[in-house]
Amino acid sequence: MHDGNVITAVLIFLKRTLSKEILFRELEVRQVALRHLIHFLKEIGDQKLLLDLFRFLDRTEELALSHYREHLNIQDPEKRKEFLKTCIGLPFSAEDSAHVQDQYTLLERQIIIEANDRHLESSGQTEIFRKHPRKASILNMPLVTTLFYACFYHYTESEGTFSSPVNLKKTFKIPDRQYVLTALAARAKLRAWNDVDALFTTKNWLGYTKKRAPIGFHRVVEILHKNSAPVQILQEYVNLVEDVDTKLNLATKFKCHDVVIDTCRDLKDRQQLLAYRSKVDKGSAEEEKIDVILSSSQIRWKN
Known part of the structure; x- marks a missing residue:
């Protein structure tokens, strides 16, 4: 039998026969056995004894984390929310404290949004829910999933509402990159091209x-x-790609003919334009455009 198994077997016996206080005192000076007991209690899920042990050892952060993990076993959203509330203020590291607070706040929001949206959907009076019925509840979903959901169903809501994407962005300090990526995915899925355009349009102080x-x-x-x-x-967005090679690759890949043609013309690359001519349809407007450019005497080709 492996030494670890022997220790565990002895610990199980001691756990059954000794009072907690005596067991903990004995283990405090026997670090190997202590580690085994902690591992064993985690394995069998004896959260209460584990918490008592950490409390006795004054291992406050482990105590807090161990208590926090209990929320994973709570399925009911309201009960999970209330339990998470008890975790706020426990002796976590600063980073973990912020995470617990955010998790509580997010679930609190999700419960409100879920109840409201379930009502809107069942009433059948809101177009977005009629056209795009919800596939799942947002309860206990990650922040990014919640943001996508908000961008999909609640994009135009004022910042004052819990389901507003802008509200979520500010509350949870979501970086611009993540926000834009998520909003783009949601609005593009809905084919809301005006929203996509607005997402990337900025105005300076001169207007x-x-x-x-x-x-x-x-x-x-x-x-x-x-x-x-x-x-x-x-084509509009391919044209905004600054790197010329990337732009040409994307334009070719997605058959943005005008971008390829115009870029080859601007690069004065006759050979590449000739090569691309064979890829467009015979007799098409694109072929005609290429022929006009190739026959132009105004362009000084580099090859």
Whole structure:
């Protein structure tokens, strides 16, 4: 029999025969046995004795984490929320404390949103729920899933509502990149192209607008294509990709003919334009456009 198994067997016997206080005192000076008992209690899920042990040993952070893990066994959202509330203020590290607080706040929000949306859906009076019935509850879902849900069903809501994506972003300090990525995925899935456009349009103090994408326009293009965006929409965003090689690759991959043609013209790359001519349909507007460019005397080709 392995030494560890012997220790565990002895500990089981002692656990049954000794009072907690005596057992804990004896183990305090026997670190190997103590580690085995902690492991054993975690294995069998004896949370109460484990908490008592950590309390006795004054291992406060482990005590807090062990108590916190109990929430995983609570299925009822209201009860889970109330239990998480008891975890706030326990002696966690600063990072863990923030995580527990966020988890409590998120579940609190989810319960409110879920009740409201279930009512809206069952009433049949809200278009978004009629067109796109919910596939699952958002209770106990991760933050990013909740944000996607909010961007899908509650995108235009004012910041003052719990289900507003902007409210979620501010409350949970969601980085711009993550917010934009999630909002883009949700609005593109709904084919809400105006919302997509607004997501990347910024205005400076002089009133000039420009497009800006914290995730990079190449990512925007990939997500738009995945959601079957029309070619006109794709072309607009492919054109915003700064790196020329990436732009050409994306334009070729997604058949954004005008972007490929215009880029080859701007690069004065006759050979690449000729090669691309063979990829467009015979007699198409694209072929005609290429022929006009190739026959132009205004362009000084580099090859």
